[in-house]
Amino acid sequence: MDHGALQTKPAYCTLVNKSDNSKYVCYSHTKAGSFNIGLTNASEVWSKDFTEDMLAEHGKNVALKSAEDYISKIRSTCGNGSASVTVQEDGAVLQLGVSPGSVSVTLPRLSDLEGREELRDLLFRMADSLKLAETTGGPSSFSPGKSQFRRNAGFEPRSQQTGPTVVAKKRLPGDSLINPGSRKKKPATGVAFDDNDDL
Template sequence: MDHNTKSKYCTIVNKADKTKYLCFLHTKEGLLNVGLTNASDVWSTDFTGETLAQHMKEFRLKSLEGYFSKIRYACGNDSASVLLEDSGVVLRVGSAPGTLTLALPRLGDPEGREVLRDLLFKMADSLSHLDSTASVSPAKSQQRGYAEFEPRRQHTGPAVTARKRAPGDSLINPGMRRKRAATGVSFDDSDDL
């Protein structure tokens, strides 16, 4: 694997037909390749330095890392979609105004197979490289390595807020109030006479 090439991956589940796609981005010497595959067909486009700068300006992106983050965020939040056309696909990233759209032409049979093979080996080399540089804990390194290939999920559970403790509430059992020591009652027999 060429270690000058940086690669990022995420998965997209198309809402329209529930088809799963692998989105891949490769950068090398300032050039960017964006591609999409369903494991049988491959759609891909290359950006030169000039076309990449124009594309990033159009979508108000400041860096390649911002570009990767936008795509990965959309993959994780199900706000990326794929529209199949005769000669390729249109990848839409985001659902708000300023949605990033990419027209990716379909690659022919021999070129598509070559891209799939290269993609498979890049991913395998990336996993092997992560395993060889892993720390002492294999469980943590395995978790970290496979996270690169999955979209990031946003926490969607209910927010848990800490309740402020009222004066007199028990620290051990917060639902109960602290019992105060009895002060006693004064009974005077002299008042009854």
């Protein structure tokens, strides 16, 4: 494995387990010289640290050479719905993809105290990641599964005109619809002849 293969930015994605529609947040980050892959359903946490040697050994069978390769695999499988979780008594198996080419990672369950600390740290890392994305204007490392927050251009508000605007005049009663500004002509009523005028 290349030198520095563990160095990577934190990454997050959501995962919906097709078997029971349960939702998870799958995350990864570098801490204390190891690459961590974690999973939580907001009440329980499963997590595993990989040293460079462990990652290299695990990646031999699945052709993943670095932490970035793992992150890419996690994001793509969460995004296309091919990731799944099998919860066991003392851990969880994260299945990334379908055979052939699938990757299976067993994550031990953290104790309640460790889980609370990990959830707190995860929350602050996600907040820092979002803040960094806002200040730099770049994409955040949060990647929701199935593109839940993708904007649809058909429903975006129309941009406002920057040129002069024309204000329509209010039509007064009797004004012509075809030729605005001119009054409607009243129909002819005829001429009234008075017999008394001839006398």
